Every structure is written in C-alpha cells, then in structure tokens.
Amino acid sequence: MKHIVATLVQDALAELPELAEAARKLAIESTVERTRDASHGDFASNIAMRLAKAARKNPREIAASIVAALGDSHEIDKVEIAGPGFINFYLSPTAFHVELETALRKGADYGRQPLKEGPKILLEFVSANPTGPLHVGHGRLAAFGATVGNLLAAAGYPVIREYYVNDAGRQMDILGASVWLRWLQINGVDVPFPQGGYRGDYIRDMAGIIDTVDLVVPSAADVLDGLPPDAPDGDKETYIDALIATAKKLQGSDGFDHIRQQSLESIRVDIEDDLKEFGVTFDNWYSEQSLAKSGRIDEALTVLEKRGILYKKDGATWFRATDYGDEKDRVVVRENGAKTYFASDIAYHFDKRERGFDYLIDILGADHHGYMARVRAGLDAMGYESDDMEIELVQFVILYRGGKKMQMSTRSGEFDTLRQLRAEVGNDAARFYYVSRSNDQHLDFDLDVAKSQSSDNPVYYIQYAHARIASVFRQLAEKSLQWNQSNGRAQLELLVQAQEKALMTSLSRYPEVLELSANNRAPQHLVHYLRDLANDFHTYYNAHAFIVDDADLRDARLYLIAAAQVIVANGLTILGVSAPEKM
C-alpha cells in the first residue's frame, strides 16, 4: 500500500526538475511511512525536510510545490501539509477495500513475494554438536532460524536450510568413550565413570541398546591398566584421552568407531525428531565427517597454502588471520597433525560458496561471537567476499517460573532440554516466545505466562482471534444464514465505524511488516504486529455484532473479518504457530 503513495510522490517529483535534481540520491520509498497518529492521515512523507538543504528552500515551500504537482488518484482522499513540512496522505476507503480483496483472493499466498532468481541463500542454524539432546538455548536458535527461513522464503528468496553436524573430532571420541564405559558397566565391568565424560541418562540408555554383538567385553583390570589419575587428583582431559586410547586398543579402532558412530547417529536422529516435532525442518544435514572424506578440508588448506596464507610455527600450521582483521593468527593443523575445528570451518564455508550459494547466513549462539572475525577471514582468504556472509548472534535464554529464575545447568538437571520445555508449554507457545524478542537481546522466558490460557498470553490472544472468526462463521451456519462474499465486496462502503477503519488499516500493513521482518531478520516485528492486529479485531468484536439482520452490512462485516482471518493465519504460519479453528 505504501507504494501507492511513493509512486505518487515520485511522479510529482518528475514534474519538478529543480527538486528532482536534489532528490536524485533519495529513495522515495524511504521517505514514506505509516503515521503513528490517525490525525496525521494514513501515510506521511518527510521528503520536503530531507530535500530542504540540497534544494536551498524551506521545507513547507517544497512540500507545497510537491503537493501542487501531485496527480489525481482515486486511492487518495486528501493531502495536507503539516508541522515542519510533513506531507500527510489520507487514503480513500477504496484503497483499503482493494487490499482486503487481494487478501481474500490470494489467501495463504497473501503477503508473499513471487520467487526470485537470487541471491540463493544458505541459512545455517542450530548445528548443535551431536553429543546430547538439545537444550532450551538451542530451542531459540531453532525457532529463530526456522522463522527467518520462513520470512526469507516469503520474501521470495530461494533459501536452503542446513544443519552442520559436528560429527568429527575429539568430542565424538569422548562421546564414544562415555557410551563404551556405560556399556562396560552394564556388562558388570566395575570401572569408574570419567569426570570429563558425558554423564546424561541418555548415554546409559544408548549403551543399553546399541549393537555391540561382535565386541568382546574386556576386564576391569585391562581397562584401568596404565590410566593416569582422573580429576581431582589428575587432569580430566588427559584422563579421558587415555581412556579413548584404551578403548581403541581393547576394542580395535573399528570396534570403537562402531560404538561412536552409532552413538552420534542415534543422537543426531533424536535431535532431528525433536526439531521435527517442533516444526523445524532442514533441507540438508551436512556432516563434518563427509567434509574430511570428500577432501574439501585438504583442498581448502592447499588453496590457502598456495596463496601463502599459512605458515609453520612450533610444529603447527597457522593461518594468518591477523591479515584479515582477526586479533591473532589461528592454528589450522595442530602439532599432532590433527586439523582443528577452524580448518573444517573454513572448508565448510568455502564449500557453501562452491555449491553455488550467493549469500550465507549463519545463526549462532552469542558465545560464538569470537568466531565471526575468523570465519570471515577464512572466506576472504579463500577468495570469496565475506560481505556475502552474515552472522546473526542469538543471545541466551533465561527461564522463569513463579517469578524466579530457574537453574538450567545439566548437572542440576532441573530443567534443561528443549523437549521438556515443549512438553511443558507446548510447541506453539515455545515457538512464539522464542522469537518475540530481537535475537541480540537476552530472552526472559516466563513459563507461567507461556502456559496460561488467557488473554494475558499473547499467543492465545492471537490464536483466539483466528478461532473466534471461525466461530462467527459457524454461528452464521447455525442460524442458517449464508455469507454472500461478492455482495460483501460490493458493500464495503458500509464499513465506516472507527473499529472497522482501524482494523482495515492494520490489515493493510501486513505486507509491509513482512518485508520489514524479512529484511531485518526480525521476527519480533511480526509478533508485535499480530498482537496489535488481534487487539484491533477483538476490539471490533466487542464493539459491534457481525451477524446483523441487515444482509448488506452483515456481508460486508464478514468480508472484513474473513480477510483478518487470512492474515492472522498467514502470520502465525510464518512463526510456526498453529492457527486453530476452535479453542
């Protein structure tokens, strides 16, 4: 709807050469905005003030000449100059009626842009290590990433959602060793569990069900033979590395791999199921192991080597990250020959571009902010513009119950996993609250509010607007009445009540909100918009009956709320929240 006004201003400017010159660098669309106050009309442009300096004229004078040059439009009722030089536009009812009609005609597609050719976007999110179930912090990454994905898709971008599985490296060996030890314990081998191991119950559960038929259970003495002391007497890292070596020796490298691979795959599948239940799905699950196997890591290192970006020091191979703005150089190959996570990471991002994606978005936990500089450095060094990569950091989540902050450490075990959270508040509320704040803000997640089924709870308030409209149509049927949609369209002029105007105005904002949310990766705009919209609808509902005797008025009112229902449903769908017919 904004473009109606922008186009008008643009055309007027074309008639005014002396202003057009000054306005050349100005995006007209950016001067037009919704008014905060209905007494200022529907849209206002601040273009006169923006041009004042370049045109060397006072703003009100400029505004006057623009207004004089405005063409006639049946979509504009009135134009006024106000304040220091704002041009206020009052749109005609017709303009709003057309918008309602479009919403009903397009239905689920309303607000969506047609698919663009590009840029092709790779959206990577969650990517939690497969060492255990997702916790509540990952839930926010999942909800935020999925919603940003939906927003980008709605904005017409070809977008692929990807989960990078860190299934290589030492963490996986520790996982394998943890499961192995639990398996030993189940088989009656009396060995202590390492301090540095994964202690969750899921490890024991896996140990009980994984396939180990070919493996011979060693004796406790063999396992403990030659192990250094564990913490607190010794170092837990040294201890667990020795334990991994022992496991490989006793079970054979293949035997240990067998346990490790089953364990991580079992966890990965569990994560995938968890996310699927949460309505979060991926196009690709990209394995770090496959990155090594395909030779991408070596390939990337070779490219860097050739470009002279690597050097040796203290037996390790270093990447000159400082040349690319990082604070210090980083190791890519350790003294012991093992490639670091950073090496995989360079290769992974290189691979994303090699697969043909033009624009990369990584959604990471805030604790990863230290990686931003070096991942960019890696891309730059590989010959790709790091400008084509965007990193969105998501801040932490703090759960509250009964007004008190909850402890969420794994050790306390009080409340930890995404599954527990979903079970307690439901998927809809979880998806909603996770994206209700900007990603760069800490999120206080109040379990009591999220669970409450009242209008205090924005999720229910919005969903209820949708259900309430469905209910009105059910009652219409019960009264053996029918909605004549085309008559409703023809009678929209009858909608003159303040609440009707307000609702129409809110509805017409939807495409603009969607665009804003997508461009800024900011689902919270959509969240707040939907709450406002639901409020406008409920206010209307409380002020006026829809199922009235006057058939023309009734059809028109039903037309309006049917459009509202479409938009509430579309918005909720983008957030991954259900739009129920009944509550």
Add this chain to the structure above:
RNA sequence: GUCCCGGUAGCUCAGUCGGAUAGAGCACCAGAUUCCUAAUCUGGGGGUCAGAGGUUCAAAUCCUCUUCGGGACGCCA
C-alpha cells in the same frame, strides 16, 4: 585488558536506513457487562529513554566519553 550485546513506565518489553505529543501488555485506580465465547470490555494515572557532551531543521534512534549488567577471548568443538 581487548572485543560483542544491552540499559526506555513498578514489571516484561515495542519503538530498524533520525521525524510530529515516546507506545503496548501486566500490575495499579475507576467504571461497565441480560448482548455473536467472561478465554471480558471502557477509561485513567504512571517516563530525566542509564549519565554527559557532540552532529542535525529534528536524536530514545547517529558519534564520543562515563557508568552499570550479560557474554566472548584455547594447538576445545
């Protein structure tokens, strides 16, 4: 120490390329409610936008400094 994020009403938060009188929900106060769902409604009070300086016709918004809070700074992943 360096870097990242933040500080807006009693509480939780909007306010996104600077724009007109800084908004919402909760809480609080006063009313209403035989009515399509009480899974309420109407109205009201409440602000040094952390502080100071700067840029601008215009600053919660941009810049600098100060202060407070959270986080990150490994040959871990």
